[in-house]
Amino acid sequence: MAESCTNFYRQTEFITSAQNLKQSPPDHGYEIAFVGRSNSGKSSSINSLCDQKSLARTSRTPGRTQLINFFKVDSERRIVDLPGYGYAAVPKDTKMIWQLSLIDYLEFRECLKGVVLVMDIRHPLKENDLQIIKWSNNSSIPVHILLSKTDKINKTEQKSTLDSVSKHIEKSYSQSSVQLFSSLKKWGMQEFQEKMDAWFELNI
Numbered sequence: 308m309a310e311s312c313t314n315f316y317r318q319t320e321f322i323t324s325a326q327n328l329k330q331s332p333p334d335h336g337y338e339i340a341f342v343g344r345s346n347s348g349k350s351s352s353i354n355s356l357c358d359q360k361s362l363a364r365t366s367r368t369p370g371r372t373q374l375i376n377f378f379k380v381d382s383e384r385r386i387v388d389l390p391g392y393g394y395a396a397v398p399k400d401t402k403m404i405w406q407l408s409l410i411d412y413l414e415f416r417e418c419l420k421g422v423v424l425v426m427d428i429r430h431p432l433k434e435n436d437l438q439i440i441k442w443s444n445n446s447s448i449p450v451h452i453l454l455s456k457t458d459k460i461n462k463t464e465q466k467s468t469l470d471s472v473s474k475h476i477e478k479s480y481s482q483s484s485v486q487l488f489s490s491l492k493k494w495g496m497q498e499f500q501e502k503m504d505a506w507f508e509l510n511i
């Protein structure tokens with residue numbers, strides 16, 4: 308059954324895009340960053356959290372996704388959409404810039420409270436995903452994994468992927484968690500929202 312989204316995240320609005328940390332909004336308050344391979348369902352997860360159809364753009368072309376996009380939830384809290392990765396068509400130097408801006412953001416952003424890592428449940432824990440978990444852990448930033456598009460596979464497959472990803476992260480990364488999720492069916496919304504609320508230190 309679909310779970311409802313509280314009104315709090317509905318007020319979220321786009322503020323600005325940045326190429327690097329220098330261009331980012333002042334480093335205070337709370338930020339939660341979303342990261343994932345292209346086509347993993349990252350934009351859809353932001354849109355469903357905020358109950359808006361096109362806040363974060365879905366299915367964007369590679370050239371337009373290389374920026375860090377900032378969204379204001381309230382005066383103290385921001386959602387940050389980090390550039391997607393895994394485009395075959397992206398040249399090597401662009402990949403390098405992606406890595407540098409991401410490492411920079413994860414390492415130096417004081418107001419970063421958590422990273423939501425979106426992975427298509429049918430293609431979990433690819434090399435770049437593992438890097439994100441490692442970098443975040445090195446910076447003591449907790450990671451919450453959304454296994455997205457859960458509606459595309461059956462219950463047995465869902466459980467087996469959830470178990471294997473849980474086992475993997477439990478073994479190596481103390482500050483990580485994982486859940487099943489579907490933007491399409493609104494599955495897992497409550498668990499996702501509770502994690503966001505906790506990182507934003509909201510009592511709603």
Ligand code: GDP
Nearest residue numbers: 345346347348349350351365366456489490491
């Ligand atoms: P992004 O590139 O990671 O931002 O991915 P998008 O959010 O743009 O999603 C990529 C494609 O997957 C789009 O066609 C979405 O409609 C689709 N998609 C996203 N989430 C889901 C989901 O939960 N279930 C299904 N079936 N499709 C999804």
